[in-house]
Amino acid sequence: MLYRIEGHNGVFEKIDPVEFKDFSSFGKLEKDLENLIAQNILDVLFEDAKLMPIFQERQWQSEADIYALNETGELVIFELKRASAGDGAVQQALRYAQDSGQWTYQKIERKYQEYSDSKISLVDAHREAFSLEHKLEPKEINKKQHLVIIGSAADDSLISAVDYWKKSGVSIEFLPYRVYELGGEKYFEFFAPPYDRHKNPSDVKGVLFDTNRSWDEESIWSMMENGRLEAYGEAKRFVTHVHIGDIVFFSHKGYGIIAAAKVKGEVKAPDEYTLYRDVEFLTPRLSRGMPLKAMPFAKVAEFTEKSFYWARTIKVPYLNKSEALDLIGELKNYL
Template identity: 45%
Template sequence: MLYEFSDGKISPVKFFSYQEIFGKEKDLENLLARNMEELFYGEQIMTIFQERSGQQAPDICGLDKDGNLVIFELKREIVSDSTTIQIMRYAQVWGQYDYDALNERYKTWRAKYKVTVQELADAHKKYFELEEPLLRDKFNLTQRLILVGNSADGNLLNAIKYWKSQKLNIDFAPYRFYEIGGQTYFEFFSKPYDIHWNPVSNKAVMFDTCKTYIPDAIWDMFKAHKVSAYGDAIYCVNYLNKGDTVFFYHKGWGIVAAGKITSNNPKDLPENEERYHSVDFLTPIPSPGNELRCLSPAEIKQALGKGFYWARTVKTPYLNEAEAKKLIEMLNDKYNVEFPNPMARE
């Protein structure tokens, strides 16, 4: 809940449902599906299906890294306890699907967008950057149910508490819209707790170079001293702020360069479907034809003692100053150069 704070007192701010702000439930579904990485920060969910109009199916289905099914049911307003019966009915049907059934529905959904359709196992391997595709019999071993709504009535919370006690993996994720000063704000409650980084705090981020879709984009970034995102992913540049450290993550290699964001605001190049921030490099700048030096994912994990969600454009979790400094020094060692205080360079 958001509160107004004044003279040492708090008062709740009025919030709105999606129906009151925009209306269509399908738009709320698209909002969630297109921003899964940001809204469910700290975990990875690969969207594999969205409901078609008039179809009796879950609003959204996804897979986690282990191939387990995540089923979403969305409501524009209050979620009642009867919704638990609805989502469990979907889980009863979809929970029985084997790999072939999931693969068929994934391909049908992807074909709607007229894109190259992969086998589900191959797409899952690519999304989560696994060394080998998951075995077919490892898909859909368990199901996780998530109800999304503006708010919940007491009966729903009691129902979820009961089903949890029966070992059913079910949860409620509330959202709210606010109108403040003529601007619309969206609030989403991550589970089990919100671990988002404060946007105004300087941070260090591993950022994908888009090698999969634009193999030569990295060389344009290095030449122009910038970090860029393209197409549907351009919004990812908005996560970066002046003073942040950015690590250029090149798929199949790892971290190949690092720099500090110098621009106050990102800029757009509409002709390229590109958005970028300017950077000053903290490591040598690679050039085409020369061997790339890199820190592999395995080296990064060993150095920092934790794993990351490599499939995202913005890799999470973010890094603190000490972690970033360590990686910069390691990469500079590979290039046989030394920056005494890389995090302090302007």
């Protein structure tokens, strides 16, 4: 809940709750909420969560809104409600969970490949995403289902229904959202477990950022020669998720971490496919023709004592400033 602080002569005296709304208040559809969540679920709303999205709801299909796998291959099902939905929404979501619990590995793989336009198997993609020593057996995929319902914080009947099934032993969670309209601007408030823990955007963070080698083998040289952090195509939005002062580690597929730099520039768009920020390198800058030296990904995980989700442009979890500075020191030993 958001409260307005009122006071007198510099003394805080009172707090008043601020009116909130839901998506239907602005004429928005559930698909708008779904797209908003889907596009931000990993890098903003669940910044430290390791989830591998495998597909979204298709039009005219009886499916939940978003499906993802966790590290152990269990299915996480997201059902989104833009306005008051009542307990019937939970019954619908439970049917989705029941149906998906009976899906074969082959069916899930077909859905994943249609959604991602990927030609590699789901278990191979899962192993790469979570940097597992061994890929899971197909029979280990979808052994358990977890249901997450995202809805308006004012929907009491929906909350009560979720609580009932949770007490009955069903793996189900309710995540509330609120929309505020303040000074002509709209604000989205979201509560992600545990304890709604998010890093303060004003804090310096360390980010492992992919060089987009799969997009273009030459992209790394554009970054090195121009002193930039770049991203392209659908991944270009990730450039907006780092800020001035953040420390970025250039993650080069097949090698490891090859450089570190401090973000110093605002977001720029040289064309419709690219976004970039200027950076100041904190380690030696690579040049064409030089051998590519790198700190292997396994060593990065070992040194930071973190298990990263590798299958995205920004690798989560983030590092705090102290962790990032320590990693720079270790990276210099490799470079």
